[in-house]
Amino acid sequence: MNRIDLTFQTLRDKKKKAFLAFITAGDPSLKATEELVLAFERSGVDIVELGVPFSDPLADGPTIQASSQRALNNKVSLEKIIRTVENIRKRSNIPIVLMTYYNPVFSLGEERFVRQAKQAGVDGVIIPDLPPEEAAQLIRVAKKADFRTIFFISPTTTSQRMKTIVKASTGFIYYVSLTGVTGSRSKLPSDIVHQIKKAKRLTKQPICIGFGISNPTQVKELSRISDGVIVGSAIVKAIVKNQGKANLVRNVESFVRSLTAQR
Amino acid sequence: MTYPDKKGHFGEFGGRFVPETLIALLDELERNFYALQSDKKFQKEFKDYLAEYAGRPTRLYFAKRLSQQLKTLNVYLKREDLLHTGAHKINNTIGQILVARRMGKTRIIAETGAGQHGVATATVCALFGLTCEVYMGAEDVERQSLNVMRMRLLGAKVIPVTSGSQTLKDAMNEAIRDWVTNVRNTFYIIGSVAGPHPYPLMVREFQAVIGREARNQFLSKEKKLPDYLLACVGGGSNAMGLFHAFYNDRSVKMIGVEAAGLGLNSDQHSAALAAGTVGVLHGSKSKLLQDADGQVKMAHSIAAGLDYPGVGPEHSYYKKTGRARYVSVSDAGALRGLKLLSQTEGIIPALETAHAISYLEKLAREVKKKSSVIVCLSGRGDKDVASLKGIL
Numbered sequence A: 001m002n003r004i005d006l007t008f009q010t011l012r013d014k015k016k017k018a019f020l021a022f023i024t025a026g027d028p029s030l031k032a033t034e035e036l037v038l039a040f041e042r043s044g045v046d047i048v049e050l051g052v053p054f055s056d057p058l059a060d061g062p063t064i065q066a067s068s069q070r071a072l073n074n075k076v077s078l079e080k081i082i083r084t085v086e087n088i089r090k091r092s093n094i095p096i097v098l099m100t101y102y103n104p105v106f107s108l109g110e111e112r113f114v115r116q117a118k119q120a121g122v123d124g125v126i127i128p129d130l131p132p133e134e135a136a137q138l139i140r141v142a143k144k145a146d147f148r149t150i151f152f153i154s155p156t157t158t159s160q161r162m163k164t165i166v167k168a169s170t171g172f173i174y175y176v177s178l179t180g181v182t183g184s185r186s187k188l189p190s191d192i193v194h195q196i197k198k199a200k201r202l203t204k205q206p207i208c209i210g211f212g213i214s215n216p217t218q219v220k221e222l223s224r225i226s227d228g229v230i231v232g233s234a235i236v237k238a239i240v241k242n243q244g245k246a247n248l249v250r251n252v253e254s255f256v257r258s259l260t261a262q263r
Numbered sequence B: 001m002t003y004p005d006k007k008g009h010f011g012e013f014g015g016r017f018v019p020e021t022l023i024a025l026l027d028e029l030e031r032n033f034y035a036l037q038s039d040k041k042f043q044k045e046f047k048d049y050l051a052e053y054a055g056r057p058t059r060l061y062f063a064k065r066l067s068q069q070l071k072t073l074n075v076y077l078k079r080e081d082l083l084h085t086g087a088h089k090i091n092n093t094i095g096q097i098l099v100a101r102r103m104g105k106t107r108i109i110a111e112t113g114a115g116q117h118g119v120a121t122a123t124v125c126a127l128f129g130l131t132c133e134v135y136m137g138a139e140d141v142e143r144q145s146l147n148v149m150r151m152r153l154l155g156a157k158v159i160p161v162t163s164g165s166q167t168l169k170d171a172m173n174e175a176i177r178d179w180v181t182n183v184r185n186t187f188y189i190i191g192s193v194a195g196p197h198p199y200p201l202m203v204r205e206f207q208a209v210i211g212r213e214a215r216n217q218f219l220s221k222e223k224k225l226p227d228y229l230l231a232c233v234g235g236g237s238n239a240m241g242l243f244h245a246f247y248n249d250r251s252v253k254m255i256g257v258e259a260a261g262l263g264l265n266s267d268q269h270s271a272a273l274a275a276g277t278v279g280v281l282h283g284s285k286s287k288l289l290q291d292a293d294g295q296v297k298m299a300h301s302i303a304a305g306l307d308y309p310g311v312g313p314e315h316s317y318y319k320k321t322g323r324a325r326y327v328s329v330s331d332a333g334a335l336r337g338l339k340l341l342s343q344t345e346g347i348i349p350a351l352e353t354a355h356a357i358s359y360l361e362k363l364a365r366e367v368k369k370k371s372s373v374i375v376c377l378s379g380r381g382d383k384d385v386a387s388l389k390g391i392l
Helices: A003-013 A030-042 A062-073 A078-089 A102-108 A110-120 A136-144 A159-168 A192-202 A216-225 A233-241 A248-260 B020-037 B040-054 B064-070 B089-102 B116-128 B138-143 B145-153 B168-181 B199-207 B209-222 B237-246 B313-321 B331-345 B351-366 B382-388
Strands: A018-024 A047-051 A096-099 A124-126 A148-150 A173-176 A207-210 A228-231 B013-017 B060-062 B073-078 B107-112 B131-137 B157-161 B186-189 B228-232 B253-261 B277-281 B283-288 B324-330 B371-376
Touching: A003 A018, A018 A030, A018 A062, A018 A207, A018 A233, A018 A248, A030 A047, A030 A078, A030 A248, A047 A062, A047 A078, A062 A233, A078 A096, A078 A102, A078 A110, A102 A110, A102 B277, A110 A124, A110 A136, A124 A136, A136 A148, A159 A192, A159 B020, A173 A192, A192 A207, A192 A216, A216 A228, A216 A248, A228 A233, A233 A248, B013 B313, B020 B040, B020 B089, B020 B168, B020 B199, B040 B089, B060 B209, B064 B073, B064 B331, B064 B351, B073 B209, B073 B351, B089 B107, B089 B116, B089 B186, B089 B199, B089 B237, B107 B116, B107 B168, B116 B131, B116 B145, B131 B138, B131 B168, B138 B145, B138 B157, B145 B157, B145 B382, B157 B168, B168 B186, B199 B209, B199 B237, B199 B313, B209 B237, B209 B371, B228 B237, B228 B351, B237 B253, B237 B313, B237 B371, B253 B313, B253 B331, B253 B351, B283 B313, B313 B324, B324 B331, B324 B351, B331 B351, B351 B371
Parallel strands: A018 A047, A018 A228, A047 A096, A096 A124, A124 A148, A173 A207, A207 A228, B073 B371, B107 B131, B107 B186, B131 B157, B228 B253, B228 B371, B253 B324
Antiparallel strands: B013 B283, B060 B073, B277 B283
């Protein structure tokens, strides 16, 4: 069974919600990424999203843009990240999905990407600039490889489109909390409940909320109305704050613990 | 078959590669655009603004002294530089702002490289009283300061973009981020035949007036079709505007001129069609300057309006099918073209356009017999004069 499905099943049995942590792979280094993923597992994270840095991250706010640029300065690439997951797999069984813009995947070739990623122990992929209408080839090769393709529902998604997205999505569905780019927000829109209810009527798949979530209170509130919450920029910020410090991993770990405790 | 298809594909190119948040809006835009295509009232309104406000039709001018100097070519200049605001960009911004109004959008954003599209957008926003914010790479804000002043005078807010290469590509990233955030009230006026479907189609349709006019004008002057069409290509809107009406005229050869910057081997150029590979940037699949990992490379050109690592998807399609040929001219070549037209005809072209002018010298040597060519004189050069101090 795919690690993502297994995780959600276990959580459901325990009546618990998922916590998903995002970091950019290779910021500050791929070695640090390995250690951070292990630390996340220790601190109760259920699924890890590894961001693949891209030169033109148009769905990202300043925090992840800067993080992405630092990783690129470290010469991090999609293939190197896949090899990093291979290393992580020697020490951990935590579900890992890659979050990447489409061009690096297209450049590597969808078939080759899915094969290499799957072999290394990656469980699925999230591509913010690839709507299901353009994803036929990826969906086809992913299905054959038991590799999950996670698509988005947003506040502007119509009921008609939700059907298409729900059909294309495997593993879980990513609900974007707001119209906008990634990054911490103090206030989140009130239409989240409504959109998630609509989507829930169409699917039994888990729906996780991401974008803008940065503090324990938000994690607590949004866990209640969804199957999981995703935090990215706030964790990346914690990494930046501790950059160069010997106890980087430990400090980030304790921040993540403050979030996972709330779900 | 007419392109693009229903999903906005030109063969393998084009499409819609954007965050989910924008899809509903693009669907709505597509519906509105198709409906307005056959809406007589809308078409009349568009035509009236082009005529009364922008100054259409533009002249198709026979460049006699330039032709004499080139010997083997009769050169006709399609004078888009004489339009209001000094470039072809106004054709498209008038079209798009009329669509935006029909859709009830109250806020306009745009990206700009050379500043011509920014000025054209700020102009129509002033004309219709809509809020306007223009994203412009910090480097371009520097080298096109005259256009920055014009936009500000027109009441637009110019936002310098300091990320990445600080040029057109990064301005477009930032505009898309704004768009995703303010999607409900904001209309994004894209300046080229680029971006997600239906933009490449919509911009082409609004610019196609260039070729329709030129074709009629040439036919009535010369009683035949021209042998060549020539235009510079950054994103490619003036070239597509000229080419489109001639698509089925198989005897007419089309040439797009990209910016070779410091040379195609230098890694300092903007020739996506000549030296790029297929990739996805800013919402569509097309030729793209990128490295082996799929990271987009920085482009370079002396002309800010060509300084872009991608190109409109329909041009990739034209290249692949052989309908048009794409060549490139270096920074130095563009400066030669600039002087050539200025000193033979008393017309100072934009640096972007100067790339096309410069290629005339090469074409003149290539042709076997006396040939006629229409060049899209896409913009005037006043904006560049200040930045050329010390170069010329």
